[in-house]
Amino acid sequence: MTEALARGPFVRALRRGAGGRTLPVLTVLLAIGIVWYVAAIGMNAQWVRDQAARSDTELSIPAFIGQTLTLDRPVLPAPHQVAAGLWDGLAGQKITSKRSLVYHGWMTLSATLAGFAMGSLAGMVLAIGIVHSRAMDQSVMPWAVASQTVPILAIAPMVIVVFASAGVTGLLPKAIIAAWLSFFPVLVGMVKGLRTPDAMQLDLMRSWSASARQVFWRLRLPSSMPYLFASLKVGVAAALVGTIVGELPAGASSGLGARLLSGSYYGQTVQIWAALFTAAALAALLVATISLIERLTLTRMGLAR
Amino acid sequence: MTGALAGTLPILAVWAGGWALNAWLARFDTRLTRILVAAIFGITVIVLWEMIVRIYRVPTVILPAPGQIAASFAANTAILWTDFVQTIVKGALTGWLIGAAAAILTAIAIDRSPFLQRGLLPIGNFVAALPIVGIAPILVMWFGFDWQSKAAVVVVMVFFPILVNMVAGLAATDAMQRDLMATWAAPYGASLWKLRLPAAMPFLFNGLKITTTLALIGAIVAEFFGSPTHGMGFRISTAVGRLDLPLVWAEILVAAIAGTLFYGLVALIEKKVTFWHPSQRA
Numbered sequence: 001m002t003e004a005l006a007r008g009p010f011v012r013a014l015r016r017g018a019g020g021r022t023l024p025v026l027t028v029l030l031a032i033g034i035v036w037y038v039a040a041i042g043m044n045a046q047w048v049r050d051q052a053a054r055s056d057t058e059l060s061i062p063a064f065i066g067q068t069l070t071l072d073r074p075v076l077p078a079p080h081q082v083a084a085g086l087w088d089g090l091a092g093q094k095i096t097s098k099r100s101l102v103y104h105g106w107m108t109l110s111a112t113l114a115g116f117a118m119g120s121l122a123g124m125v126l127a128i129g130i131v132h133s134r135a136m137d138q139s140v141m142p143w144a145v146a147s148q149t150v151p152i153l154a155i156a157p158m159v160i161v162v163f164a165s166a167g168v169t170g171l172l173p174k175a176i177i178a179a180w181l182s183f184f185p186v187l188v189g190m191v192k193g194l195r196t197p198d199a200m201q202l203d204l205m206r207s208w209s210a211s212a213r214q215v216f217w218r219l220r221l222p223s224s225m226p227y228l229f230a231s232l233k234v235g236v237a238a239a240l241v242g243t244i245v246g247e248l249p250a251g252a253s254s255g256l257g258a259r260l261l262s263g264s265y266y267g268q269t270v271q272i273w274a275a276l277f278t279a280a281a282l283a284a285l286l287v288a289t290i291s292l293i294e295r296l297t298l299t300r301m302g303l304a305r
Numbered sequence: 306m307t308g309a310l311a312g313t314l315p316i317l318a319v320w321a322g323g324w325a326l327n328a329w330l331a332r333f334d335t336r337l338t339r340i341l342v343a344a345i346f347g348i349t350v351i352v353l354w355e356m357i358v359r360i361y362r363v364p365t366v367i368l369p370a371p372g373q374i375a376a377s378f379a380a381n382t383a384i385l386w387t388d389f390v391q392t393i394v395k396g397a398l399t400g401w402l403i404g405a406a407a408a409i410l411t412a413i414a415i416d417r418s419p420f421l422q423r424g425l426l427p428i429g430n431f432v433a434a435l436p437i438v439g440i441a442p443i444l445v446m447w448f449g450f451d452w453q454s455k456a457a458v459v460v461v462m463v464f465f466p467i468l469v470n471m472v473a474g475l476a477a478t479d480a481m482q483r484d485l486m487a488t489w490a491a492p493y494g495a496s497l498w499k500l501r502l503p504a505a506m507p508f509l510f511n512g513l514k515i516t517t518t519l520a521l522i523g524a525i526v527a528e529f530f531g532s533p534t535h536g537m538g539f540r541i542s543t544a545v546g547r548l549d550l551p552l553v554w555a556e557i558l559v560a561a562i563a564g565t566l567f568y569g570l571v572a573l574i575e576k577k578v579t580f581w582h583p584s585q586r587a
Contacts, residue, residue: 024424032428043447075447135324135331138339139346146565148518158553161545165366237434244436248529256439264442264530272442280435287434 033079037069040078044068047075077270085274098254101278107255108243109282111171115178116239120232122179123186130187131194131220132212141191148184155180156246174246174255181242182235189231193224222301229294236286244279256282312360316353323349369551377551378558384540385559392537393563395452396524400459404520405513408464412471413497422472429472433465441527450531458527463516467509474508475501507582510575517567521560 048067052059059067069078077085089101096103126144130137156177163173197219205215247257256275263272327345330338351371357363358370365373378385415421441458448454478501486496528538537556544552 028424135328138342142343
């Protein structure tokens with residue numbers, strides 16, 4: 001029996017998990033969950049104690065813990081409360097409802113995607129210019145680097161207000177903030193990638209008397225792809241952050257950032273956490289999508305490791 | 306129409322002049338001309354900005370001219386200074402120091418356990434990519450409106466990028482070097498202090514540099530969720546409400562200068578600490 005178990009697929013999977021990533025990650029996640037529950041009990045305890053003192057009731061320990069985990073507006077909602085809030089937001093509402101996380105998530109996602117497309121395109125075009133023109137390299141690159149020391153998100157509220165005063169509201173202002181944030185990682189990664197071909201490879205192209213265009217399409221562009229995808233992943237995550245921050249000021253009424261802000265105004269902690277987890281899931285989804293495209297592209301190009 | 310056309314000519318002239326000068330200078334490619342080219346590009350952009358705003362009479366609400374921003378900067382230095390102290394010195398810097406220290410200590414603590422490393426690194430990488438700014442409203446609720454809540458946001462924002470870099474750095478020594486330490490019978494403490502910490506420094510500074518801007522962003526954005534009546538985030542949101550755009554831009558200028566200095570300072574310390582690394586010797 002034990003021998004059969006020792007050779008069984010379950011144990012083998014377990015061993016592989018311990019050597020690989022699954023088991024350690026699950027362990028850490030479990031630890032986080034436990035810490036979270038303990039913290040939720042601890043942080044909500046004061047409120048429950050005050051309530052009990054006010055109504056002059058003596059609480060048994062299980063009842064006390066039970067109350068800390070089921071508060072309406074907890075200081076720290078327990079994981080299952082967040083899950084319930086998420087479920088209600090995702091599936092419990094009509095998709096068009098103002099209380100649906102699908103609606104708000106889509107508002108954020110559409111602006112993120114539009115901004116990411118603009119930003120990464122601008123980054124790629126500028127990178128191509130920089131690689132081909134020394135004057136452009138020396139003029140633009142230092143300022144592109146310096147522009148990143150500006151906390152761009154600080155400009156977000158201003159961009160929103162400026163566009164609103166010009167009569168432009170909705171998706172575009174948010175998308176521009178997202179574009180500005182995703183532009184830099186793509187620019188840097190693409191410049192680095194376009195410069196990876198070494199002198200030997202460039203010489204070989206020259207000995208075949210390849211034109212500049214051919215060098216670009218046949219050598220530089222393909223060898224920049226791994227760098228490009230690495231920076232696209234950074235850029236899309238940054239674009240999402242930019243969109244969410246763009247939704248904070250000027251009283252935007254839709255999007256995950258607006259959910260965060262209204263949750264903080266009315267002390268709806270569960271709403272904040274649910275919006276936060278939706279944003280996290282969106283970020284993970286976006287990065288995973290780009291990883292998938294990366295794998296497909298690199299495999300097709302014979303570059304996959 | 307003719308007015309607009311007449312306005313375009315000097316703008317194009319300045320642009321073409323600056324560009325021609327740069328194209329000519331770029332050919333020399335020395336240290337001096339590189340700085341010159343970057344400076345000329347920056348100055349050209351500012352001059353063009355001023356010209357476009359003046360010639361086309363762009364409303365201040367949409368885009369103030371650099372001159373107006375400079376005037377507002379000079380007129381509001383007292384306000385800008387209190388905001389700087391509140392947001393950047395108290396909020397961002399404190400939070401960054403605490404977060405970096407916590408991340409380094411955590412990295413050393415999990416360094417001895419490959420199991421924990423394998424478990425924590427994917428999660429750390431994942432969390433580092435999440436929109437962590439979103440926790441700002443929660444932390445403002447927990448820690449109050451003053452700078453402590455901003456520092457807390459910054460701590461959480463900078464923790465994971467530094468942690469991931471530091472863990473990778475501590476694992477960056479090769480087997481030969483570790484074996485050498487073992488043949489000298491070096492205890493864990495000695496091999497950590499003499500070999501692994503120095504080897505981790507380039508990775509650590511990479512994380513520290515990335516997080517300098519994150520720290521400023523965290524501190525400013527957290528102020529949108531509630532702040533005392535000073536601070537850069539507070540000033541930006543109220544000045545935008547009053548359409549005092551020159552003041553907003555002056556705050557942004559402060560943030561940009563502070564961000565550049567902060568990054569430069571960390572890069573300078575990096576240079577001193579990791580002088581032996583190939584990337585610094587080039």
